[in-house]
Amino acid sequence: MKDKKLLVAISGGMDSVVLTHLLHGLGYAISLAHCNFQLRDQASDLDEKFVVSLGEKLQIPKYTIQFDTVKYCKKNKVSTQIGARELRYTWFSELLALHGLDYVVTAHHANDNLETFLINLTRGTGLDGLSGIPALNGNIVRPLLFFSREQIKNYALSYDLSWREDASNTDTKYLRNKIRHTIIPILQEMNPSMLQSFTKSLYFIEQSKQIIKDRIEEVEPSIISRNADSISFKISALKKLSDPSAYLYQFLKGYGFKEWNDVYNLMNATTGKFLKTKSHTLLKDRDFLLLLPTHKLYSNDSQVFKITESDVVVEEPIRLMVKNVQKLASLSKNTIYVDKNLLNYPLSIRKWSDGDYFFPKGMLGKKRSISI
Template identity: 35%
Template sequence: MLPLQQFQDFIKQHQLFAKDDKILVAVSGGKDSVLMLHLFKAIGVNVGVAHCNFNLRADEAQRDENFVKMLAVSLDLPFYITHFDTKKYAAENKISTQMAARDLRYNWFEELRIKENYDYIALAQHQNDAIETILINLTRGTGISGLHGILPKRDKLIRPLLCLTRQQINEAIDNNNLDFVEDSSNLSTNYTRNKLRLQVIPHLQEINPNLEKTFAENIARFADVEEFLAIQVKKLSAKLLNKRGDGIYIPLDELLKLQPQKLLLFELLKPFGFSESTIEDISNSLKSLSGTHFFSASHQAIINRNDLVIVAKDSNEHFNQFIHPSTKNILFGKHEVKLSFSTEIKFEIDANKAFVNADKLIFPLVLRNWQNGDKFIPLGMRHPKKVSDFFIDEKVPLHLKSSTPILINGNGDLVWIAGMRQDNRYKLTTATKKVAIFELEKY
């Protein structure tokens, strides 16, 4: 008999899908996926069969494709097939063949799920696969999330066969005389997972004959610890991560109080893509001088006075932007500068607006980033001041210095530090006949 009760209980326990959901079943033709397909069919779920031919094993790959197709036909199920040039994809992306096959199949499964209106994708990993995954993670290095191995459900992926061990699957296949095909690469020790399966785990089972049961219990404990940690980190994030318009500010004194510091800092900053080694550098630099920068692929972290400031990287380089008299608006990073003219000689006290004597402007003007050596005469003052000193006096965070637009006249004079202060030389006077109005909007 098929292990239907175990299968159904596991689906219910982990709420893998609803009764009326459509499930796309990934079937390679091996024992695991074949049994899973028969289990789905036996409990009356609406399923379709998806098979990938990676063109890695010549005639054997074609044999697998033919077998899965005939299996789907015999069960009166929809069948979907795709072919990949896996080695070419691996070479182009400079990744291993295994990783290439993984990327290709997961991407195709999701595209197919959406196109054919399936609710979930069922994968045939079982308890022994979960053990192998944990051992791989421990060998390569992992956080807490790597200790729970393979989850029964993540997004649109479900793994209902995690209720069974490899031995139970073999017994079900034999007892029910189910046909399957054997992947010869499963016997090769060229792959890390196969080395663990064939050479390491048998020795562990000699030490603990109930290895699968022990790991299943440990996985449940690890998952509980991860859930507890996630709850605590969520509370900590709400307390410490102060969102402002220009970034996220985290008080340094609060970070220094964290215990255990590196673990909690890693979890707090994980959404911003910082690696474990970078998190360690940040942890060791919390007492450093302002100006220390750290980078991930998407963000940068800056020690800025009393805070650690997290800001998203601007993907666009800020090149010089030219402004002509006909320019109405111009985009600059996360800013937009608008230009209008008026013959009414008046101004407003608004840092996001500059009211400039238009007769003194030499077009085209330039909108650019601040540069070392920039000077201007702040409105209301008589003597030049370095922009860098002005930023210090105004306590401008480091990450905003480089992104603040600077308006430069055609003769090289600095006209306006956008959103902060305009130059006294370009203020309105009784002799002004035309006003150029610059207005800054931030996004």
Template identity: 45%
Template sequence: MLAQEFKEHISTQLPFLLGSRILIACSGGLDSMVLIKLCIETSFETGVAHCNFKLRNEESDGDEAFVKAYAQQLHIPCFTTSFDTEKYAATHNLSIQMAARELRYRWFNEMAELHQYDYILTAHHMDDNLETFLINLSRGTGIEGLAGIPEVNGKYIRPLLNFSREDLLKFAKKRKLQWREDSSNKSTKYLRNKLRHDVIPELKTINPSLLKNFQTTVANIQASANFIKSQVLLLKKELFLLGENGVIKIPINRLQNYGNSKSSLFFLLKDYGFTAWSDIEQMVTAQSGKQIFSATHRLVKDREHLLLSPIIEELPDHVYSIPEEETMLMFPSGTMRFKEVEEMESANLKTIFVDKEKLKYPLSVRKWKEGDYFYPLGMKGKKKLSKYFKDEKLSLLAKERVWLLCSGKEVVWIINYRADNRYKIMPQTNQILKITIT
């Protein structure tokens, strides 16, 4: 019964697995041994990967030997590795469970890439999903935490989520499979085990249809989560305006038109690593210049917009030198090209024309700094760059990304913005240098 239902589920819900090379994460326990057997009966090209976390002494080594022997019996590839899990957990300030999770998933990815497996299958089943649901519920979570374990997550596939542990046990006994029992699973010091041994059996006694009803509930939550995702995509399409250098501009007035700014900002920004939602909500009314950081991104209030940008590790105050014979320079802001031309064409923010005879080589490209000034093209007198940026209403992020083309200590061009009047083309100019940035 289970074997046929498994094949039908693969055929209808996970057809991309058919004909693919499959790596199965195998602990040696009931769940993973059943998954291996089902995959063999479904004629998958299968390999097995086993992690020895060295947490249960001889028992851990016995699990490894058991998995190796079973793979050898089936004539399928078997990959094993060992970890000093306790040391890794202490070094990285993690719980043993989180350390083991990080270690195994990193290694599974390496094995799949090295041996060219298309997908990695894990043996999570319906009972595991219920446990995860209750754990997330007890800790406080959003709708995605209540949607349970995803069946498909990139290259990781969990094809047993529609089946209970009782289904797997019946199949294993019918096929006379052997498996290993993890003694640590009996301990109720871990929340998951306490739920498994004390809470869920009681809930099943109260409601024998618990798992079936839970499956329906998860399906409904997942449908709601998918609907929210589709609406968030539409919201991003409406509110995310792409600026220069990958900066995303979010118009505050449009955001406020949607009503609940806090919820909107949560769904717009949660994929960028932010967690301080109360602080982020206050960004809407904060003064310009206020910033909030996640591990990967920065959110800045700038007048009428919120600016979202990745955190980029800038080079230290690096100065690029450009000798006279050089025709091209690549630097973080783009590629600059130099070409002598016979006559001046139309200039723009990306192209300027200068009197080459006025330049002092080598030229240099550097970041702007306080105290810099220039003579804006088309104007009389000089102006501090800080004052120019203020007049042009440049955001904090935009100012941080400004580069200058310099001749000696003089500014020739605020790259992408404005040229200096001192180097403009005059009637008596003999050499015209065209400078472009892409």
């Protein structure tokens, strides 16, 4: 790892100062990156000055940036915490590319991990949310994750390190702070070894996740087929599993779906029913669920949708209702009549192509179809 160039995310607080001191003392090639979110008036500017001064003292590269966080969050309709996270990690990625750096290193520790676990637990989550913060996630490394806040503070005091205190960390209007200052002390009173017990539980959760991963890899070939633009899930194979909805969740959890009951019900829906996230669409297509990027679904001129003889209602790409009738009813511009005996199923719905034509009732000969 010492041959890698590291970008240390530093707020100026105790944890990030200790991380900087450790890595610098061990001879790592580090640079400092500090985000001024302009949320605490003069205190935010003093944090920035502290980091700049530390970089100069250690004679290492330092990068700072100021964000109009309030404006960004309002524009993108996200919370302050989410907005700040999006801003800083986007900037970190830019710094890595611009300066040829290898990893972003953050100062998350064991107490942060416990707080994140409890936050996810209160909001409802699967095993991934209960796994806490990963020590390694792509090019993000968290080397202090196995140390407690108390251990880190003891280190800072023993080396007489200076740091900046963030007054907002004591404000219990924020959920994380409420858990930190209200809930965790009660848990530690009940079990003084709470942090160690939690770390052990994380290990068992990771073991369970690996078992699930192994099982998913085992059944995937009989259920999933992939091509360049889409993934198809064979519904009949899914329904043979012990709990189809649980497997479907594992297959689809990374695509942004939230209303899982609607996802599960799609297996029994009519052809053409679909659900969308910001990035993907899940479409019921006869005996399959098709997952494809939403932009592909609506921009691919060659996309073909099939109608089987058993389909009564079609939702995608246009809404159609198919009925058998014995005689013509009153004519309407929204209704067409075709001779069922001349139809060859499955029928196809696609965009207009050059050369398409049809034979209108009451007219002689054929007529070119037009794009609508």
